[in-house]
Every structure is written in structure tokens, then in C-alpha cells.
Amino acid sequence: MADKGLLLVLSGPSGVGKGTVKSAIVENKVFPFEYSVSMTTRKPRPGEVDGKDYFFVSEERFQEAIKNGELLEYNEYVGHHYGTPLGPVKKMLHEGKDVLLEIDVNGAQKVREKMPDGVFIFLTPPDLHTLHLRLEHRGTEPEEVIRGRIKQARNEILEMADYDYAVVNDTVANAVDHIKAIVDAEHVSVKRVIDDYRKMVKED
Numbered sequence: 001m002a003d004k005g006l007l008l009v010l011s012g013p014s015g016v017g018k019g020t021v022k023s024a025i026v027e028n029k030v031f032p033f034e035y036s037v038s039m040t041t042r043k044p045r046p047g048e049v050d051g052k053d054y055f056f057v058s059e060e061r062f063q064e065a066i067k068n069g070e071l072l073e074y075n076e077y078v079g080h081h082y083g084t085p086l087g088p089v090k091k092m093l094h095e096g097k098d099v100l101l102e103i104d105v106n107g108a109q110k111v112r113e114k115m116p117d118g119v120f121i122f123l124t125p126p127d128l129h130t131l132h133l134r135l136e137h138r139g140t141e142p143e144e145v146i147r148g149r150i151k152q153a154r155n156e157i158l159e160m161a162d163y164d165y166a167v168v169n170d171t172v173a174n175a176v177d178h179i180k181a182i183v184d185a186e187h188v189s190v191k192r193v194i195d196d197y198r199k200m201v202k203e204d
């Protein structure tokens, strides 16, 4: 394994609270890692900072990034493009840093194809009723769109089968605790440390 850092991919259905859980991990520095800042063509929301929350770019710039192979994966979501810049992810992993991506299930699937050594964490709602309520409380979409999201979530939840871990987002604190436990365990999993020990026994 050339890369030493862990690629942590946090994904799950729309409205499950990926963004909130990610922010809690980032703000509380729950474990040492670098966050991979995505590129998007959507406009910044109040309080969002360019280069911290996202790289906010034009459609032209996004298309250029696709053409130049700058993106590890990208997807369209409600009329906007989102993508993971490849260069920074590779660099940070080579430096031995853990890298956290927070992306949709479609993007996670593409990352899995290219980087199967990643740790794929699926965030689930406790149940579909809770997901419905959360989408309603967010207040950003009409009921019709919310129904569409729930339908999509039913299909997306089954994609959990391709992931390494399922974390229930009942409370943000619980979800964060479970993710920290996963990261700690992955760091000592034999498949990740065996090469170091092989080297060690050869040297002596």
C-alpha cells in the first residue's frame, strides 16, 4: 500500500445529516485529519466561506476541471455540479494524513471504483419518518421535492451493502463517536499495519 493516510468517505442519503456530522467532526477536531474541500457550481449559502466549505466556481471552470482530469469524481445534484479535487487528496494521503470526504452516494461509488482501499462510511437515518421530518425542517424544498428525496433515499439506503460501516445518525454526538471509533479501529487493522511489521522483522 503506497498511501499511508486513510481515505475516509462519509456518505449517505440526501437529508440524513452528512453536512452536520462532517461539521461537528471538523469543528471539534475529533481526530487528526484533513478535510477535502469540494468544488461546486452552486452559490455560497450565508456564512459559507470559499476555500473552506467549498471552492465556489463557475460552470465553465467546473467543465475545465473535468476536461483536465482534475476531479477524482463529480456529480450533478439539483442542477449544480459537485466534485472532489484529486490533487490535494493524493498529496495529503501521501503525506500520511487521513483525508475526509463528505459526498453523495453516487460520488462515493465512483471513489470506491478508483480507491477501493478507502474506508466507506454510510450514514443512515434512524427511520424514513425521521428523514422526512428532517427534510421538512430544513425548509429548503417544497413537499413534492421532499417526497422525491424520500423515494431516492429508499433506493440509496440499499447501497449500504457496498460500504464498510453503517452509522445511524440518531444524534450527531452518537454518530461522531461511532465514526471516531471506526477511524481508531481502521488504524490498527492488520491489513493496514502488516507491511510495517513485515519491514520490521526483515530489518532485525
Ligand code: 5GP
Residues within 6 Å of the ligand: 013, 014, 018, 019, 038, 039, 042, 073, 074, 075, 077, 082, 083, 084, 102, 103, 104, 106, 107, 108
Ligand atoms: P450541499 O449543497 O447541501 O452542500 O450538498 C449537496 C449534496 O452534495 C450533499 O449530499 C453533499 O454530500 C454532496 N456533495 C458535496 N460535495 C460533493 C462532491 O465533491 N462530490 C459529490 N459527488 N457530492 C458532493
